[in-house]
Amino acid sequence: MDDPASLSGRLMAEIEARRDDLVALTQDLLRIPTLNPPGPRYHEICAYLDARLSASGFSTELLRATGAPGDSDRYPRWNIVARREGAAPGACVHFNSHTDVVEVGHGWTTDPFGGELRDGRVYGRGACDMKGGLAASIVAAEAFLSVCPEFAGAVEISGTADEESGGYGGVAWLAERGYFSPERVQHVIIPEPLNKDRICLGHRGVWWAEIETKGRIAHGSMPFLGDSAIRHMSAVLSEMEDTLYPLLASKRTAMPVVPEGARQSTLNVNSIHGGEPEPEPGFTGFPAPCVADRCRIVIDRRFLIEEDLGEVKAEITGMLERIAARRPGFAFEVRDLHEVIPTMTERDAPVVRSVERAISRVMGREPAFVVSPGTYDQKHIDRIGRLKNCIAYGPGILDLAHQPDEWVGVDDMVESAQVMALALLDLLAGSDSS
Numbered sequence: 001m002d003d004p005a006s007l008s009g010r011l012m013a014e015i016e017a018r019r020d021d022l023v024a025l026t027q028d029l030l031r032i033p034t035l036n037p038p039g040p041r042y043h044e045i046c047a048y049l050d051a052r053l054s055a056s057g058f059s060t061e062l063l064r065a066t067g068a069p070g071d072s073d074r075y076p077r078w079n080i081v082a083r084r085e086g087a088a089p090g091a092c093v094h095f096n097s098h099t100d101v102v103e104v105g106h107g108w109t110t111d112p113f114g115g116e117l118r119d120g121r122v123y124g125r126g127a128c129d130m131k132g133g134l135a136a137s138i139v140a141a142e143a144f145l146s147v148c149p150e151f152a153g154a155v156e157i158s159g160t161a162d163e164e165s166g167g168y169g170g171v172a173w174l175a176e177r178g179y180f181s182p183e184r185v186q187h188v189i190i191p192e193p194l195n196k197d198r199i200c201l202g203h204r205g206v207w208w209a210e211i212e213t214k215g216r217i218a219h220g221s222m223p224f225l226g227d228s229a230i231r232h233m234s235a236v237l238s239e240m241e242d243t244l245y246p247l248l249a250s251k252r253t254a255m256p257v258v259p260e261g262a263r264q265s266t267l268n269v270n271s272i273h274g275g276e277p278e279p280e281p282g283f284t285g286f287p288a289p290c291v292a293d294r295c296r297i298v299i300d301r302r303f304l305i306e307e308d309l310g311e312v313k314a315e316i317t318g319m320l321e322r323i324a325a326r327r328p329g330f331a332f333e334v335r336d337l338h339e340v341i342p343t344m345t346e347r348d349a350p351v352v353r354s355v356e357r358a359i360s361r362v363m364g365r366e367p368a369f370v371v372s373p374g375t376y377d378q379k380h381i382d383r384i385g386r387l388k389n390c391i392a393y394g395p396g397i398l399d400l401a402h403q404p405d406e407w408v409g410v411d412d413m414v415e416s417a418q419v420m421a422l423a424l425l426d427l428l429a430g431s432d433s434s
């Protein structure tokens with residue numbers, strides 16, 4: 001259906017011709033073990049990207065997020081921002097990828113930093129999340145520059161630190177310095193592994209908090225002389241079972257969150273701790289008998305675009321106050337740990353429409369529109385950068401992220417690179433003249 005002589009046809013063929021280069025680039029990136037924490041190799045991967053993108057005509061900046069959480073002289077948080085100006089003024093399309101990967105974990109049957117190519121898949125920690133996506137965006141941009149050197153606008157590619165630990169030494173730091181302001185960048189694509197035929201419009205909100213119940217210490221043989229903070233916490237947990245979880249399950253969202261189970265409000269108790277501290281490693285004695293004077297849980301509440309963060313918090317304090325009203329001696333404290341506001345790019349935003357058209361052109365089918373159950377760096381681009389025209393789109397299967405034997409399919413990378421290149425053509429060359 002594509003006229004091979006058209007710009008879009010030539011662009012797709014150009015990417016197909018770069019298939020081996022795309023695989024080699026992915027393998028090179030996987031062989032730099034950018035494990036976070038602690039994040040020891042950010043400079044090395046930025047230097048690699050610098051050499052590659054400079055050779056392709058990009059101006060590059062290596063930026064250390066000095067003073068950001070996690071940054072230290074031992075583990076500096078390096079980022080790279082590369083920009084290539086077109087022949088005329090116009091919009092800027094920015095591809096943002098995080099360069100960090102999560103810990104290896106157990107169960108691998110292949111070298112997690114070997115970049116093995118087998119049966120059309122490249123294996124390694126970060127293959128799908130998200131070095132395959134980073135490589136696809138680089139090859140897409142390079143092919144676009146060679147086929148359309150006279151384009152209007154600019155192309156940017158960034159490799160950023162610490163997405164897996166919140167993005168404060170990466171996208172958030174850059175956004176605070178104007179790198180994602182609407183004056184500089186107009187369209188953002190984040191090649192996270194959402195599958196090659198899905199467009200991710202945003203994510204749910206997050207509120208993490210610590211809830212503490214108070215008690216009074218006493219000898220464990222005479223608990224009636226104290227007041228157990230653990231028993232008070234058990235009243236909190238059973239109140240959650242009786243009233244809170246049913247309430248959360250009844251709150252449904254119009255956001256197309258995947259998987260389906262996340263299309264409602266959710267709450268996880270991430271941890272619980274009460275009484276004396278865990279013994280130090282190597283200690284072989286018995287614990288001492290004490291009534292717990294403190295018990296703490298950390299809650300992870302994911303909320304919907306239809307909910308208000310103030311109301312989400314009030315739901316928890318209201319529940320605790322209800323318990324306090326009927327339970328003698330019940331005292332509590334709630335401490336905020338972390339919050340992210342939900343975000344969802346408009347379905348008809350320009351970057352969404354361009355990627356939608358490109359997917360139907362490359363794959364011959366309509367894309368699915370999804371929203372992520374958890375957050376990613378779009379939160380900083382939206383809130384700090386004030387840029388709404390942002391999506392996640394990239395190769396790889398989300399379920400494989402953070403798993404052993406993580407892989408990305410070569411065909412999937414090629415097709416998604418074609419989609420990214422056609423989106424560039426659409427956004428920066430006005431029309432694909434096919």
Ligand SMILES: [Zn+2]
Pocket residue numbers: 098129130163192193
């Ligand atoms: Zn990721």
